[in-house]
Amino acid sequence: MLGKQRRIALMAEGSFTLLDAKTALGVIRYRPEEVVAVIDSSRAGRTSEDCVGAGGDIPVVAGLEAAAALGADTLLLGIAPQGGTLPGSWRNVVAEALRRGWDILSGLHVFLADDPELASLAARHNCSILDVRRPPAARPIAARRAANLDAVVVLTVGSDCNVGKMTTALELHAELQGRGARSAFVATGQTGIFVADQGAAVDAITADFVAGVVERMVLDAARDADIVLVEGQGALHHPAYSGVALSLMHGACPEALVLCHQAGRTHMKLADAGPAPRIRALSEIIRDNERAASWVRVAPVLGLSINTMMLDDLEARRTLENVSQLTGLPSMDPVRYGAEAVATELMRRVDERKRRASNE
Amino acid sequence: MLGKQRRIALMAEGSFTLLDAKTALGVIRYRPEEVVAVIDSSRAGRTSEDCVGAGGDIPVVAGLEAAAALGADTLLLGIAPQGGTLPGSWRNVVAEALRRGWDILSGLHVFLADDPELASLAARHNCSILDVRRPPAARPIAARRAANLDAVVVLTVGSDCNVGKMTTALELHAELQGRGARSAFVATGQTGIFVADQGAAVDAITADFVAGVVERMVLDAARDADIVLVEGQGALHHPAYSGVALSLMHGACPEALVLCHQAGRTHMKLADAGPAPRIRALSEIIRDNERAASWVRVAPVLGLSINTMMLDDLEARRTLENVSQLTGLPSMDPVRYGAEAVATELMRRVDERKRRASNE
Numbered sequence: 001m002l003g004k005q006r007r008i009a010l011m012a013e014g015s016f017t018l019l020d021a022k023t024a025l026g027v028i029r030y031r032p033e034e035v036v037a038v039i040d041s042s043r044a045g046r047t048s049e050d051c052v053g054a055g056g057d058i059p060v061v062a063g064l065e066a067a068a069a070l071g072a073d074t075l076l077l078g079i080a081p082q083g084g085t086l087p088g089s090w091r092n093v094v095a096e097a098l099r100r101g102w103d104i105l106s107g108l109h110v111f112l113a114d115d116p117e118l119a120s121l122a123a124r125h126n127c128s129i130l131d132v133r134r135p136p137a138a139r140p141i142a143a144r145r146a147a148n149l150d151a152v153v154v155l156t157v158g159s160d161c162n163v164g165k166m167t168t169a170l171e172l173h174a175e176l177q178g179r180g181a182r183s184a185f186v187a188t189g190q191t192g193i194f195v196a197d198q199g200a201a202v203d204a205i206t207a208d209f210v211a212g213v214v215e216r217m218v219l220d221a222a223r224d225a226d227i228v229l230v231e232g233q234g235a236l237h238h239p240a241y242s243g244v245a246l247s248l249m250h251g252a253c254p255e256a257l258v259l260c261h262q263a264g265r266t267h268m269k270l271a272d273a274g275p276a277p278r279i280r281a282l283s284e285i286i287r288d289n290e291r292a293a294s295w296v297r298v299a300p301v302l303g304l305s306i307n308t309m310m311l312d313d314l315e316a317r318r319t320l321e322n323v324s325q326l327t328g329l330p331s332m333d334p335v336r337y338g339a340e341a342v343a344t345e346l347m348r349r350v351d352e353r354k355r356r357a358s359n360e
Numbered sequence: 361m362l363g364k365q366r367r368i369a370l371m372a373e374g375s376f377t378l379l380d381a382k383t384a385l386g387v388i389r390y391r392p393e394e395v396v397a398v399i400d401s402s403r404a405g406r407t408s409e410d411c412v413g414a415g416g417d418i419p420v421v422a423g424l425e426a427a428a429a430l431g432a433d434t435l436l437l438g439i440a441p442q443g444g445t446l447p448g449s450w451r452n453v454v455a456e457a458l459r460r461g462w463d464i465l466s467g468l469h470v471f472l473a474d475d476p477e478l479a480s481l482a483a484r485h486n487c488s489i490l491d492v493r494r495p496p497a498a499r500p501i502a503a504r505r506a507a508n509l510d511a512v513v514v515l516t517v518g519s520d521c522n523v524g525k526m527t528t529a530l531e532l533h534a535e536l537q538g539r540g541a542r543s544a545f546v547a548t549g550q551t552g553i554f555v556a557d558q559g560a561a562v563d564a565i566t567a568d569f570v571a572g573v574v575e576r577m578v579l580d581a582a583r584d585a586d587i588v589l590v591e592g593q594g595a596l597h598h599p600a601y602s603g604v605a606l607s608l609m610h611g612a613c614p615e616a617l618v619l620c621h622q623a624g625r626t627h628m629k630l631a632d633a634g635p636a637p638r639i640r641a642l643s644e645i646i647r648d649n650e651r652a653a654s655w656v657r658v659a660p661v662l663g664l665s666i667n668t669m670m671l672d673d674l675e676a677r678r679t680l681e682n683v684s685q686l687t688g689l690p691s692m693d694p695v696r697y698g699a700e701a702v703a704t705e706l707m708r709r710v711d712e713r714k715r716r717a718s719n720e
Contacts, residue, residue, distance in 0.1 A: 109499065109568070139469065141631035142600040203568040207604045208469070210567050212631075236606075237655045240502040243607025244567045250602045271501035271572075277656070291651065295597045296637070 007036045008105070009067035010078045011093065016040035016051050016060060018309060022162055023107055024078030026191035028055035029335075030170055037067040038078075039093075053309070064096055076105040076194065086110055091118075098122050104129040107190025109204060132193040133201040140212030147253035147297045150357070151184075151222040152349045155254035156232040156305070157289045159261040159279050160268045161241060164335075165232040166192045168260050168305040171334035173229050175343040181350060184225035186217045188248060192231045202233055203244050210244060214251030226350045230254065236292055237280060238268055249289075250296045256349070257289055257299050258342055262307040263319045282327055303330040303342040366394045368465070369427035370438045371453065376400035376411050376420060378669060382522055383467055384438030386551035388415035389695075390530055397427040398438075399453075413669070424456055436465040436554065446470055451478075458482050464489040467550025469564060492553040493561040500572030507613035507657045510717070511544075511582040512709045515614035516592040516665070517649045519621040519639050520628045521601060524695075525592040526552045528620050528665040531694030533589050535703040541710060544585035546577045548608060552591045562593055563604050570604060574611030586710045590614065596652055597640060598628055609649075610656045616709070617649055617659050618702055622667040623679045642687055663690040663702040 008031075012024045016038055028035055028048055035058050038048055044062040048055025061067050064075075075097040077090070086094075086108055094104060094112060098121040106112045106129065113119055113129040122129050146153060154172070156165040169185055170192075176183035185192070187199025200217060202210050214230070221228045230252045234241025259282065267276040279285075286301045293299035304323050308316035316333060323331040330341035368391075372384045376398055388395055388408055395418050398408055404422040408415025421427050424435075435457040437450070446454075446468055454464060454472060458481040466472045466489065473479055473489040482489050506513060514532070516525040529545055530552075536543035545552070547559025560577060562570050574590070581588045590612045594601025619642070627636040639645075646661045653659035664683050668676035676693060683691040690701035 109566075143630040144599040144637065203566070205567055206469070206563070207565055207567045207570045207607065208563040208601070210603055211600050236652075239504040239610045239613075239656050240571050241568070242610045242655065243570055243603040243605075245603075246596075246606045247567065247603025250599045253599075270503040277504065288651065288655065291648065292596075295602065295648065296599050 006034045006074045006103070007071050008034050008074045008076050009064070009072035010035055010038045010076050011090065012038055012040045012078045013090065013093075014040060014042050015079060016043050018052050021052060021078060023191040023194065025052050025054060026166060027076060027078065027194050028052065028058065029167070030195040032056070032058070036070045036072050037061045039063060039067055064093065064100065068100060072102065074103045074105060077108060086112070094118060095121055098125055098127055101125045101127050103127045105194060106131050107133055107194065107201070109133060132190050133204040135205040136200055136213060138213070138216070139206070139209045140216050141209070142211035142215045142251045144253060144296055146215050146218040146222075146251070149219070149222045150353065151225055151228050152256070152346060152353065153218055153222070153228045153230065153252055153254045154256045154258060154302075154346060155230045155249060155252050155299070156258045156260050157245065157249070158232060158235045159237070159259070159282070159285050160235050160265060161238060162269065163262040163265070164260045164305055164307040168258055168334055168339070169229040169231045170195065171339045172258070172343055172346070175334075175339040176227055176346065179343065179347060181347060182224065182226045184221035184228050186221050186228060186230045186252075188214065188231045188233050202248055203241070207243065207247070210247035211251030214248050215253070218252050227346055232260070235268070236288055237277070237285065239277065240271060246292060249293055253297045254293065254299045255297065256346075257293060257301045258303055258305055259286055259289060259301050260305045260307070262310075263316070264310050282323065286327060301329060302345050303332065305342070306331055306333050308333045308336060366434045366463070367396045367431050368394050368434045368436050369424070369432035370395055370398045370436050371450065372398055372400045372438045373450065373453075374400060374402050375439060376403050378412050381412060381438060383551040383554065385412050385414060386526060387436060387438065387554050388412070388418065389527070390555040392416070392418070396430045396432050397421045399423060399427055424453065424460065428460060432462065434463045434465060437468060446472070454478060455481055458485055458487055461485045461487050463487045465554060466491050467493055467554065467561070469493060492550050493564040495565040496560055496573060498573070498576070499566070499569045500576050501569070502571035502575045502611045504613060504656060506575050506578040506582075506611070509579070509582045509588075510713065511585050511588050512616070512706060512713065513578055513582070513588045513590065513612060513614045514616045514618060514662075514706060515590045515609060515612050515659070516618045516620055517605065517609070518592060518595045519597070519619070519642070519645050520595050520625060521598060522629065523622040523625070524620045524665055524667040528618055528694055528699070529589040529591045530555065531699045532618070532703055532706070535694075535699040536587055536706065539703065539707060541587055541707060542585045543587045543589060544581040546581050546588060546590045546612075548574065548591045548593050562608055563601070567603065567607070570607035571611030574608050575613070578612050587706055592620070595628070596648055597637070597645065599637065600631060606652060609653055613657045614653065614659045615657065616706075617653060617661045618663055618665055619646055619649065619661050620665045620667065622670075623676070624670050642683065646687060661689060662705050663692065665702070666691055666693050668693045668696060
């Protein structure tokens with residue numbers, strides 16, 4: 001698929017909203033030039049901007065036929081259902097896209113390329129199925145190798161899943177590149193991979209090798225960068241995904257953290273009903289993340305990234321002020337107001353390191 | 361293989377020592393009646409007791425031929441190399457065992473049953489290959505479901521890998537059953553599975569589902585038990601395996617922990633050269649494990665299990681005393697002196713819970 005200009009139809013049937021279409025929104029926000037349509041029959045006729053506040057005039061259409069008329073040649077499965085299986089009704093859509101000769105980009109836990117029917121359809125119509133969650137073949141074991149890099153390694157951590165860890169890393173990356181810094185982004189989830197065209201979906205890796213795979217990606221990224229921004233996954237306090245978060249942290253060996261949180265969210269999202277655990281005070285989450293990082297390498301939280309999308313402008317600015325007062329740290333909503341607060345501190349660290357190196 | 365009386369030859373070529381033969385030692389200690397020989401040509405002619413201090417007269421032999429003469433009908437791969445691949449020279453041994461009609465029990469990360477040559481040999485000679493590390497087909501997502509069980513759920517945690525977490529859980533299990541308690545053991549690693557004939561090797565599970573698989577095993581075990589002893593894996597402070605340890609902790613939702621440590625070990629074992637991280641003070645490890653557990657459910661460390669195998673009796677008793685004084689907690693070496701200290705506290709918790717239930 002590399003080198004080919006993709007014209008993507010984003011599949012988000014029945015779920016093209018800010019809350020449900022995390023992957024679709026990420027692709028729309030960071031690869032807008034490749035998206036020709038979003039498929040969601042329940043919202044057909046509207047625009048992307050209208051549904052998720054991003055993507056401008058990208059049209060929402062009812063199905064493949066309408067997307068084809070707009071020139072789509074790739075179907076991207078823009079959902080991340082828990083458990084990761086393919087909703088029954090979507091299977092037919094994938095098959096139909098392959099019959100039209102479209103390529104498939106999938107972030108599902110279930111690998112579409114391993115499905116005999118879909119694979120043979122792809123072969124017959126000369127198109128490809130890329131399962132971005134397929135783990136790398138290598139099985140590396142981490143050994144704190146990323147702890148001694150010259151580059152400043154930064155990890156985004158969260159108060160819960162789906163609070164803006166990838167977005168924060170990407171916005172910092174853009175801000176730093178805008179300032180001329182040599183910055184690199186390490187994608188660790190399906191959406192990040194769609195955006196960066198590389199990376200590994202760490203939650204799909206065999207548990208023993210998660211930290212090792214992250215370590216390798218950070219070492220690779222540090223070759224050409226002064227700042228490596230690692231996309232966090234899960235949350236230390238989340239009952240289902242805490243282990244992934246800790247593996248990632250200890251594989252990446254960051255020297256600094258950015259804590260991401262969604263304003264107004266009070267409880268964590270669990271797999272099903274039952275009492276969802278309360279999100280703790282930010283000061284407690286900061287302390288716990290710093291403590292866990294220190295088991296391998298000391299890493300302070302440099303600042304907070306607060307997703308204020310559910311608030312109006314006045315509320316949002318007040319919230320950021322409150323968070324800064326409560327924690328004594330800079331806070332930002334990078335999507336809304338930019339990522340200066342933390343970017344400046346990262347630039348300072350790079351400069352300091354260069355000064356120290358030239359003095360030696 | 362179920363229902364069949366196994367006559368096991370334990371493969372430990374070149375590594376049948378206390379330090380290297382972790383799996384072999386576990387099987388010898390807890391399933392001695394099934395082991396007819398250990399294969400290690402460099403120690404042929406000696407006894408198991410002589411090599412690893414357990415297993416009595418079980419003979420160490422040079423190869424399959426000698427094991428066959430003792431009636432072996434099953435080859436168990438008793439190594440757990442980091443990375444989990446099959447050492448080249450062992451492949452021939454596995455093939456040869458299959459040609460003799462032996463079953464294979466393997467705990468390697470690489471699944472022998474997926475090897476076309478070995479699989480076809482197994483089919484031709486009507487024998488089976490059981491890869492105990494093969495993850496379960498289910499992909500459950502944890503949701504703190506084990507936090508509200510009537511049973512007392514206990515997790516063994518460690519200062520490092522390979523310090524006695526499985527052994528401590530099994531010794532507690534035996535002690536509790538000896539006292540008439542309804543105790544269950546949840547195996548989470550290859551050796552534990554060989555011993556218990558069930559369980560799941562959590563480090564081989566896709567990262568997203570580790571906590572969920574553990575949660576299910578704990579819920580299952582609690583159906584017929586008042587005490588569920590969960591075998592820990594890895595260590596929160598280990599750069600490579602911390603995530604597995606935390607997933608396990610948050611899936612199991614224990615109400616109490618037992619911290620395992622090997623007396624005299626000062627540094628953690630890493631995958632390769634480079635400076636191995638120092639093992640922290642036990643009081644710090646206790647605090648960090650209690651803190652991490654509390655993110656999902658409060659769980660105090662009830663006591664310490666100290667592996668004193670490298671010490672003589674006097675040193676061992678002194679060490680246990682010192683550890684108790686330093687931490688203010690009971691300490692034990694369950695293999696050497698029994699598991700009373702912690703078992704008594706667990707019985708007390710069960711009694712208290714029953715009293716409370718009958719008062720309601």
